[in-house]
Amino acid sequence: MVRRGFVFLRLFISVIALSVVIPTVHPTPVGAFTARNLMYGSQGYDVDELQSRLRLLGYYWGDIDGDFGWKTYWAVRTFQYNFGMKVTGEVDMATKLKLVKATPNWHYQGSSGGNSSASTAESSSASGGSTGGSTTSSTAASAGASANFPASVNGLDQSDLNLMAHVVYGEARGESFEGEVAIAAVILNRLHSDKFPNTVPGIVYSPGAFSCVDDGQVNLTPDATAKKAVMEAVDGWDPTHGALFYFNPAKTSNAFMWSRPEIITIGNHIFTD
Incomplete structure (x- = not known):
């Protein structure tokens, strides 16, 4: 009788211990970002x-x-x-x-398949960096501009043409139509040069390559003239005669830019080799 009571007591103590050591586990929400570093080739x-x-x-x-x-x-x-x-x-x-x-107001909604942004919320760059210009509705602007371009032309797809139009509008709005074509031509000249990246995004987003990327004006929605200027350049019009660089002499004191051999001046820009 005593032995049975002892066994029962040990069992009771074990149950109490388990209830203390093994708490009830509740799943906790996990953010979309994981702890792993992301790099070219990552997926998920x-x-x-x-x-x-x-x-x-x-x-x-x-x-x-x-x-x-x-x-x-x-x-x-x-x-x-x-x-x-x-x-x-x-x-x-x-x-x-x-x-x-x-992006404090961003919300994860899964893969969009490229048809829409994964968030409809606006974001302010409150972290000390700035995209400048307008960051509103950049996806809608992208889709609207792409709709006016062919699916592909001369090896460039709609995304390439659209990005070029954003650069043209950001860099040369207010210039003559020839001046806008000239900006697009410089991008194409770099694309054909072994001194620069071999993609349009690679050229445009190279650090310091275009002031409109640095100050955020690349995010502005390009107008019909900027889009037409891109197509004229793609069709072969190069007012710069092969220029790889350009600058506004009233806005830069960069010694490298001033040292380049001048080819032609169009509007407010000097185009150089």
Whole structure:
């Protein structure tokens, strides 16, 4: 009888111990970003989040497909450059934290297949960096501009043509039509040169390449004239005669730009070799 009571007591103590050691586990929400670093070739829903946050800020123009390709790579580099970070094209925790802080109203909605932004919320760049200009409705602007371009022409797709139009409008609105064509021609001349990246996004988002990227005016919606100027350049009109660089002499004291051999002046821009 005593032994049975002892066994019962040990069993009772064991049950109490288990109830203390093994608490009830409740699942906790997990953010879309994971702890892993993201880089070219990464895939997954955390890349979806990266792309949609970058698109919300106006840095990314491609599909939100969870595939870290070259467009995502160059968008990351530009974000890092504009926010004063080390430019690597890789997304470490510091870059994620900066990106999250810059997009406080972003909400994860899964992959959009490139048809819409993963967030309808507006974001302000409150983290100390700035895209400048207008960051509102960049996805709608992208879609609207692309609709006026052919699916592809001379090896360039709608995304390339649209991005060129944004640069033309950001850099040369107010210039003559020839001056706008000239900006598009410089992008194409760089595309055909072995001294520059071999993609339009790579050229446009190279750190310091275009002032409109640095100050955010690349996010403004291009008008019909800018789009027409891009098509004229793609069709072969090059008012710059092969120029790879240009600058506004009233706005720059950059010794490198002034040292380049001058080819032609069009409006407020000097085009150089």
